[in-house]
Amino acid sequence: MDALLKRPLSPTRVLLSSLGMGVVLLLVFGASMLLGTADITLGQVLALVAGDGDVPEHVKLILLEVRLPRIALAALVGYALALGGVVFQAVLRNPLADPFILGVSSGAAFGAILGIALGFGFEFAVPTLSFAGALLTIFLLLALGARGIGTESSTILLTGVIINAFFTATIMFFVAVAADAKLHSMLFWLYGDLSQTNYGRLSMIAPVTLLASLVLYGFSRHLNLLTVGEDTARRLGMDVVRVKLVLLVIVSLMIGSVIAFSGLIGFVGLVVPHLARMAFGSDHRLLIPLAAMGGAIFLVAADTLARTLVAPSELPVGVISAFLGAPFFIYLLRTKGSQWNRS
Amino acid sequence: MEQILSLRGVGFGYGSTPVVQDVDLDVGKGEILGILGPNGSGKSTLLNLMDGILKPNAGEVEVSGAPIRDMGRAAVAREVAMVSQESHFRFSFSVLQVVLMGRFPHLRPLEFEGESDIVVAREALEATHCLGLAGRSVHTLSGGERQRVLIARALAQEPKVILLDEPTSFLDLKLKHEIFRLIGRLSEEKGLSVVVASHDIDLVSQYCSRILMLKDGAVFKVGEPHEVITAPNIEAVFDCPVQVETHPFTSRPRVSVL
Numbered sequence: 137m138d139a140l141l142k143r144p145l146s147p148t149r150v151l152l153s154s155l156g157m158g159v160v161l162l163l164v165f166g167a168s169m170l171l172g173t174a175d176i177t178l179g180q181v182l183a184l185v186a187g188d189g190d191v192p193e194h195v196k197l198i199l200l201e202v203r204l205p206r207i208a209l210a211a212l213v214g215y216a217l218a219l220g221g222v223v224f225q226a227v228l229r230n231p232l233a234d235p236f237i238l239g240v241s242s243g244a245a246f247g248a249i250l251g252i253a254l255g256f257g258f259e260f261a262v263p264t265l266s267f268a269g270a271l272l273t274i275f276l277l278l279a280l281g282a283r284g285i286g287t288e289s290s291t292i293l294l295t296g297v298i299i300n301a302f303f304t305a306t307i308m309f310f311v312a313v314a315a316d317a318k319l320h321s322m323l324f325w326l327y328g329d330l331s332q333t334n335y336g337r338l339s340m341i342a343p344v345t346l347l348a349s350l351v352l353y354g355f356s357r358h359l360n361l362l363t364v365g366e367d368t369a370r371r372l373g374m375d376v377v378r379v380k381l382v383l384l385v386i387v388s389l390m391i392g393s394v395i396a397f398s399g400l401i402g403f404v405g406l407v408v409p410h411l412a413r414m415a416f417g418s419d420h421r422l423l424i425p426l427a428a429m430g431g432a433i434f435l436v437a438a439d440t441l442a443r444t445l446v447a448p449s450e451l452p453v454g455v456i457s458a459f460l461g462a463p464f465f466i467y468l469l470r471t472k473g474s475q476w477n478r479s
Numbered sequence: 480m481e482q483i484l485s486l487r488g489v490g491f492g493y494g495s496t497p498v499v500q501d502v503d504l505d506v507g508k509g510e511i512l513g514i515l516g517p518n519g520s521g522k523s524t525l526l527n528l529m530d531g532i533l534k535p536n537a538g539e540v541e542v543s544g545a546p547i548r549d550m551g552r553a554a555v556a557r558e559v560a561m562v563s564q565e566s567h568f569r570f571s572f573s574v575l576q577v578v579l580m581g582r583f584p585h586l587r588p589l590e591f592e593g594e595s596d597i598v599v600a601r602e603a604l605e606a607t608h609c610l611g612l613a614g615r616s617v618h619t620l621s622g623g624e625r626q627r628v629l630i631a632r633a634l635a636q637e638p639k640v641i642l643l644d645e646p647t648s649f650l651d652l653k654l655k656h657e658i659f660r661l662i663g664r665l666s667e668e669k670g671l672s673v674v675v676a677s678h679d680i681d682l683v684s685q686y687c688s689r690i691l692m693l694k695d696g697a698v699f700k701v702g703e704p705h706e707v708i709t710a711p712n713i714e715a716v717f718d719c720p721v722q723v724e725t726h727p728f729t730s731r732p733r734v735s736v737l
């Protein structure tokens with residue numbers, strides 16, 4: 137290897153960093169299992185993991201049927217939202233892009249709320265509509281904001297804000313006219329609620345999210361090029377239109393399916409990719425796994441706060457996520473805004 | 480001479496407005512071809528046709544004898560590199576990372592840059608005198624350094640021909656000449672063909688082996704500098720009265736505006 141020039145990134149480094157982040161995720165996951173209204177000791181958790189029969193039935197129930205699926209959902213949702221943020225920021229070349237701000241989340245929410253209003257089930261119809269809503273938003277975004285998938289434009293973010301406002305208004309309309317019986321589940325869903333979950337739902341979004349992240353990882357070098365510009369990417373040998381289309385469809389599929397079960401949770405997709413870029417640099421081969429797992433850590437921690445801060449009552453996790461995320465967003469705008477505005 | 484790039488009756492237009500019409504051109508191995516012409520004469524469009532970003536409405540562009548329209552983007556990028564004005568770095572990359580982006584068309588999906596790619600990047604950095612910048616963030620570079628790094632990235636593609644679109648605009652006198660001397664060295668030492676579009680008639684006259692003069696998207700004149708840079712030609716193309724003298728050191732034509 138060249139004495140002066142070290143290879144900037146090796147597969148070993150990606151693997152080791154990912155393992156390190158995985159260990160942190162596991163620790164946060166474990167800590168979250170211990171925290172909650174019911175008193176559960178580390179010994180009981182370890183005994184359960186070890187398959188010891190000594191654990192009381194109610195503890196087993198709380199750990200396996202309440203906490204584990206909920207924390208797993210938080211991890212998956214955080215993972216998907218942060219990954220979505222990384223991809224949107226690269227594809228749109230805008231560090232302020234994330235699924236929430238671009239309206240993709242509210243598009244997915246619109247689909248889900250429509251499903252709830254029509255009385256469809258959460259097992260198939262609501263996630264499908266949510267996915268359709270996310271996809272619809274992406275195409276609106278590209279059609280209105282960028283006039284076709286091959287064009288890059290700074291108006292795309294503004295278009296996203298407007299699409300977001302429109303879908304939010306539509307959602308409010310559904311909420312306003314909803315029957316009382318449906319109102320509660322709609323509202324809780326909108327604020328971001330991870331409490332309503334089960335293994336059936338997890339088994340739907342886990343494969344989608346993991347498969348999507350594998351595909352997205354396959355495009356990590358393409359994402360590096362896209363951040364430099366579409367023309368440059370094309371000149372360096374990339375089929376930009378095809379790659380962008382694949383990326384956006386995959387991200388919409390992933391975001392749409394997680395949002396159907398989590399509701400609207402903002403700022404994860406914005407804040408976590410930023411922190412990851414600051415800490416690990418701009419190479420997406422490293423950024424994708426670390427930001428995705430960072431998102432999982434962030435949301436598991438936020439949801440743990442949401443269910444313990446005002447226990448035995450609960451806060452919607454979206455509230456915690458916004459409390460942490462909004463000030464950070466303003467800080468980024470104040471300190472780095474001028475850098476991003478360079479054309 | 481081995482032909483690297485051939486244009487046969489190439490035409491291009493947006494709608495019914497022609498931008499480039501009926502261009503025939505051969506670029507030989509190791510040659511430095513300058514493209515001159517006023518604003519809107521089709522210089523950038525011609526370069527974009529040469530690297531297949533734009534598809535001609537008429538005629539054919541061939542790279543090493545193969546029609547460019549049948550080649551995939553990666554195959555084109557292994558033959559033709561372009562240094563244009565539009566690279567903006569939103570996110571922070573090191574100079575080495577940027578130069579390694581030039582290896583993109585050579586790598587398989589999911590493949591990481593290996594030792595041979597580092598060797599290519601190192602040579603590209605050395606050729607452009609950028610080796611000392613390797614660890615710097617692109618955000619900290621000056622205009623001249625940036626231009627050299629972009630040329631290094633193009634070299635890392637290991638192309639047969641490099642196209643440069645206005646490589647010296649925004650650069651000061653010394654840096655302008657540095658860039659053109661670099662181009663000259665690359666063609667001489669590496670046998671690289673270079674096509675450079677510029678507004679700077681004197682620079683093109685001094686450093687290019689052949690010059691193509693464009694007027695309204697059509698070839699007005701192709702030839703060696705003394706054949707193309709003449710007062711009547713420049714007056715006809717640029718609509719500006721000039722006097723052409725001989726440069727005392729290079730013996731190339733030099734233009735003074737009257």
